[in-house]
Amino acid sequence: MKLGISATEYLSLVRSGEISVEEFVAKTIDRIQAVENKVHAYITIDSENALNKAKLIDKKIRAKEKTGMLLGMPVSIKDNICTARLRTTCASGLLENFVAPYDATVVSRLKQQDSIIIGKANLDEFAMGSTTEFSHFGPSKNPWNPEYVPGGSSGGSGVSVSSLECMVSLGSDTGGSVRSPASFCSVVGLKPTYGLVSRYGLVSYANSIEQVGPIARKVEDIALVMNVIAGHDPHDDTTVKKTNEDYVAGIDTGIKGKKIGLVQQMTGDGVDKEILAATNKAVSKLQDLGAECMPVSLGAVEHSVAAYYTIASAEASSNLARYDNLRYGFDFGTEGYEFKAYVSKVRSNFGPEVTRRMLLGAFVLSAGYYGKYYLKAQKVRTMMKSQIDEAFKKVDLLVAPTMPILPFKLGEKIDDPLKLYLLDINTITANLTGIPAISIPIEISSAGLPIGIQLFANSFQEKSLLQAAYSLQQTVNLPEVPL
Amino acid sequence: MTKIGLEIHCQLTKLESKLFCSCKADYRSLPPNSNICPICVGLPGSLPTLNKKAVEKASMISIALGCKIPEKISFFRKNYFYPDLPKNFQITQYNAYGPTSIGSDGIVQIEGKEIRIRRIQLEEDPGRLVYEGSSQKTQITLVDYNRAGTPLVEIVTEPDFENPRQVRIFLNVLADLVENLGVSDPYLEGAMRVDGNISVEKGNRVEIKNVGSFRDVEKALHFEMTRQQSLVDRGIEVAAETRHWDDARKITVSSRSKEEEQDYRYLPEADIPIVGIAQDRIENLKKQMPESIVAKKERYVKKYGIPQQVADVLSSGKFYSDLFEKSHTESNAKEVANIITTDLMGFADTREKKTDLKLTHRNISDLADAIVNGTMTRNSGKIALQEMIKTGRSLSEIMSSLDLGNMNDASSLEKIIDEVFVEEEKAVSEAKQNPDTINYIVGKVMRKTKGKADPGTTLEIIRKKLSL
The missing domain is CATH 1.10.10 (Arc Repressor Mutant, subunit A)
Incomplete structure (x- = not known):
């Protein structure tokens, strides 16, 4: 039995009795033990409980009792998504021992379908970062070359799926945090439409733009997970009330006659030559599949990084204000401190990137600067939205490289926040406008590093997005992870 | 000329649940920190969901105070660090970027004077700080989050009051109004809290906080007006500052904390989508709203010939007017009004006494009938009423056991x-x-x-x- 099978293959093997859940989970745990010290995908691993759950589900299958549709599939959960029994650290020193008294809605939906939470995946502290280097627990490493960054902030999620330490993972995408590690680790990652997936239990960083999104090795696995997690949640007022779609059905419909726009502002000079070449090759494959491809201009992309960091930081400064260590947190007595002194003291334990964004956010919201920065950023957002609306009047999908550059070495850019921020240029448009976007692997570079491509669709057009991604996936043949 | 403006916080105590979660809105008399959930203590990952009933009740207050209600309302975060604030921001409303709060530009008439309402906003109450010992000397501050997230309506007036007496009248009218609307019990401890701004001619504006009961507001404002005037008379500048009401000494005291202008860094609350308020919903609400105190009073005078003054007293208190509505008949209305306003109000003058009343609607009606048709004197009626309050026994029982029948032989x-x-x-x-x-x-x-x-x-x- 191979660990690198797709979720769809897994389900049919378990259903036919060819493998048991326990067998697969045990093998996954062996794999974690074998590779974890090389890649560091996890903050917390829950092997024992995973095995017990696996046995229970096997028992249900043998007894022909009703089981959930995920049949014991082992999943990893980004550690900023709450799990009732396992700690949720957000990769921060401030929440090192925080155990939420509840499951996030996405987690309870996975559990209801009998999936097994095998561990909590590493991330940049509070999901702020693009490389997973800003983790209180140390960086995750790229399974394709452990000297390289895996992308971020859902680095642990991307790594755990890529290095076969789980079947699928849930990450969160605020500015590209699901798609960046998907691209850098050669797996598939979806940022759903804002409002399609519940954020209840996702620890907020920038709550007006982020979504929980799945990472998997195959597009059809993403569709399967979306069937479980998508849909209205009474605990999240921002989720939309609409009938649930079946994303798996008709995923092989093809893209004949679809109009696809190549975003000019995302394929300019700043993009690595090898990535551009791979993108063009993918575009011609899309044409071969019957799609009509054309250039599309989104002028506002130029301002998107500035707008994104203004809005995200502003929201972060407010969302992270609650971490004053009074109701939960790490062990640090209040004796001898006055309230504000205590709060300042404990909050000095945030890492450098979180501190930077909170300060930036407090600044852009302060009296006299709100109009100059925050309101202006919101105007850019409105402008982007209207340009996106215009674009989707002409085309069905948009395409662009996920990341402008190839994975780079750990530590290479950690001291240059601006360079790191610019990595998000191609991903944040989807966050600021709310539209769905998916990254799928298309090539391995000459240096052996993964290259991903990104497809965008209009809001709530996930079904057509997944169909296009699936079609393209069928044309690529990539090597197995060298780990 | 003295100018006074008010900020009134009124809890919507008649709601079942808090503003953003399903914990009880009635937190009183519960053990500390037992009426809490991940949402109202702001645990990581929790999200607020808006209590639609609270929007409805706040709309009713806006309508009753003659405010405009916008087509869309939205929420903002007011960011500041304070131990009673679990998220270190308060979810509230903010009109600096256009009117998006539940009401604005209202008018209330008191004694022929117009008091303009600047805005009404819906927001969450913070938790409660409990000091061990007196707040001045204590080393330990405890926090009870039972109250955190209770629905609160903030009513801000323009500085249209000329003296503390007008303020008292206004506050009484307002308290009666929210009670009559059935949105709040303003007499519950802490349900209605008032901060005031006051300035005298040639003086700066001073804010008064921490006035424990809204009945003390008049005293605090009066003290402050006198203090400011005596400074101005001596040519001393009145400092623009925040002062606290010292309830024990009945004076205002300058707040010792540095009153730097707080920057609240307001930010739209993205977790709560903008709420559309359809005009027909407002019209519907208007129809469903209870009769206003003014209309009630007019009806009492016109329909039953109840004297103005009696009608005034009877209509303003919801408890008594409800009692009247349920116990009177066409023929005894005037006498029922009389019994309630002259005798019952004297006997049941506190909240406890009101809740302990055994008296039934039938009791009052029978009593009024007996007085109207002359089978009982007013004097005996008083004795019978006291007995009814204690036991709720029927009039005939009371009459025979206490031998109260009229001596018309x-x-x-x-x-x-x-x-x-x-x-x-x-x-x-x-x-x-x-x-x-x-x-x-x-x-x-x-x-x-x-x-x-x-x-x-x-x-x-x-x-x-x-x-x-």
Whole structure:
């Protein structure tokens, strides 16, 4: 039995009795033990409980009792998504021992379908970062070359799926945090439409733009997970009330006659030559599949990084204000401190990137600067939205490289926040406008590093997005992870 | 000229649950930190979901205060660090970027004067700080989050009050209004809290906080007005500052904390989508809203001929007007109003006494009937009422057990009057000289009959006997 099978293959093997859940989970745990010290995908691993759950589900299958549709599939959960029994650290020193008294809605939906939470995946502290280097627990490493960054902030999620330490993972995408590690680790990652997936239990960083999104090795696995997690949640007022779609059905419909726009502002000079070449090759494959491809201009992309960091930081400064260590947190007595002194003291334990964004956010919201920065950023957002609306009047999908550059070495850019921020240029448009976007692997570079491509669709057009991604996936043949 | 403006916080105590979660809105008398959930203590990952009923109740207040209600309302975060604030921001409303709060630009008439309402906003109450010992000296501050997230309406007036008396009248009107609307019980401890801004001619504006009960507001403002005026009279500048009301000493004290201008870094609350308020919903709400106090009063006067003053008292308190509505009939309305306003209000003047009342609607109605048709005197009625308050027993039971029936049997009354004439010989001869003293004898008769004698009949018989 191979660990690198797709979720769809897994389900049919378990259903036919060819493998048991326990067998697969045990093998996954062996794999974690074998590779974890090389890649560091996890903050917390829950092997024992995973095995017990696996046995229970096997028992249900043998007894022909009703089981959930995920049949014991082992999943990893980004550690900023709450799990009732396992700690949720957000990769921060401030929440090192925080155990939420509840499951996030996405987690309870996975559990209801009998999936097994095998561990909590590493991330940049509070999901702020693009490389997973800003983790209180140390960086995750790229399974394709452990000297390289895996992308971020859902680095642990991307790594755990890529290095076969789980079947699928849930990450969160605020500015590209699901798609960046998907691209850098050669797996598939979806940022759903804002409002399609519940954020209840996702620890907020920038709550007006982020979504929980799945990472998997195959597009059809993403569709399967979306069937479980998508849909209205009474605990999240921002989720939309609409009938649930079946994303798996008709995923092989093809893209004949679809109009696809190549975003000019995302394929300019700043993009690595090898990535551009791979993108063009993918575009011609899309044409071969019957799609009509054309250039599309989104002028506002130029301002998107500035707008994104203004809005995200502003929201972060407010969302992270609650971490004053009074109701939960790490062990640090209040004796001898006055309230504000205590709060300042404990909050000095945030890492450098979180501190930077909170300060930036407090600044852009302060009296006299709100109009100059925050309101202006919101105007850019409105402008982007209207340009996106215009674009989707002409085309069905948009395409662009996920990341402008190839994975780079750990530590290479950690001291240059601006360079790191610019990595998000191609991903944040989807966050600021709310539209769905998916990254799928298309090539391995000459240096052996993964290259991903990104497809965008209009809001709530996930079904057509997944169909296009699936079609393209069928044309690529990539090597197995060298780990 | 003295200018006073108010910020009134009024809890929507009649709601079942908090503003953003399903914990109880009625947090009072619960053990500390037992009425909490991940949402109202702001645990990581929790999200607020808006209580639609709260929006409805706040809309009712806006309508009743003559405010404009926008087509869309939205929420903002007010960011500041304070131990009673679990998220270190408060979810509230903010009109700096256009009117998006539940109400604005209203007008309230008090004694012919117009008080303009600047805005009304819906927001969450913070938790409560409990100091061990007095707040000045304590080393330990405890936090009780039971209150955190309770729905609160903030009403901000323009500085239209000219003196503290107007403020008191306004606050009474407002308290009666929210009570009548059935959105709040303003007399619950901490349900209605008032901060004031006051300035005198040639002086700066001073903010007064921490006034424990809204009844003390008048005192605090009065103290402050006098203090400011005496400074101005001596040519000393009135400092623009925040002062706290010291309830023990009944004075205002400058807040010791540095009052740097707080920057709240307001930010739209993205977790709560903008709420559209359809015009027809407002119209519907208007139809469903209880009759206003003013309309109620007019009806009492016009329909039943109840005197203005009685109608005024009866209509303003919801407890008593509800009692009136349920107990009166066409024929006894005036007497029911009379019993409630002259006797019952005196007996049941506190919240505890009101809740302990055993009295039924039937009781009051029967009593009024008895008085109207002359089977009982007002005096006996008072005694019967007290008994009803305690036991709720029926009028007929009370009448027989306490022997309260009217003594309209003229011969037995005459017999008693004869007895009094013998006992009070001196008074009788005096009354013959000076008829004005006749009431003394009537009083004696009433005492002897335990109030059962009809005063009119008694007087008539006495006059006859004295050949007056």
